[in-house]
Amino acid sequence: MKARWMITAVSAALFFGGSLFTSLRDPWFQGLQRPNWLTFEFLIPFIWIFIWICTTISAILVWEKSSKQSRPWLLMGMYAAIAILTSAYSPIVVEFRSLFGGMIVGGLATLMVYILAFLVKPISRTASWLFLPYAIWGIIGTYLTWVLIQLNPGVGR
Template sequence: MKARWIITAVSAALFFGGSLLTSLRDPWFQNLQRPDWLTFEFIIPFIWIFIWVCLTISAIIVWEKSSKQSHPWLLMAMYAAIALLTSVYSPIVVELRSLTGGMIAGGLATLLVYILAFLVKPISQKASWLFLPYALWGPFGTYLTWLLIQLNQGAAR
């Protein structure tokens, strides 16, 4: 089986795994106060799908370009860590009712994105550029979670 299919399957499992564990339609989450300017919440799932596709393509490129010398297991572990931290955001926030925990998971994933984008640049500039959507959205998502904490002091922990 080609590595690209394995990477895609693992990526999809992690992406949908977080969604299957919980639902952001949970009444507790839906009743949280949000900033007045957050009028585009309905497109956030599509933003994450785009980001996830970019990261998956980046991982495939890195694997295929570096597999000629040695398989980049450490880099793939970092891709997996980003995916895992991203996919546990919703279960942490909704199931554990911890906006703080979600902010930490999202912030760590974003930090790893910056590090990994830097590490893969010598292997493939294209793979590195594919981190850009996450690199832009990650800080915003972390900030938005921080705002939710500020707006929902009694509900957030």
């Protein structure tokens, strides 16, 4: 039970830490031209909360299904790396005004999600399937950032 709370707390700090320092509500970011099809932007924070819940449950399942002798520290490190990359998106985009940098960290996090989902599958199929929301949204988010780059040439490179 203690491990569950510890994983949840660390996951929340890593996953949402970037939002404590930077907000995508920044006037510069809000002033960027957006694609016409982006009618669901108000849902994005809720999407990320859902993704965080799924990845945190996945990490807990992997931790609990591992034997006490062979705790999956490398896998936990990968979960942490995904959370840190996810959290880095906002500061990179807003503070450095780099949509390109955001696209790189978002794409890298998504790639790591696919790799980690494959690696945890032998431990827990459920933990692997819990990556599906991130795997889908990661592609959409990375594509959306690429579209923002195209719609705002010379801005955010």
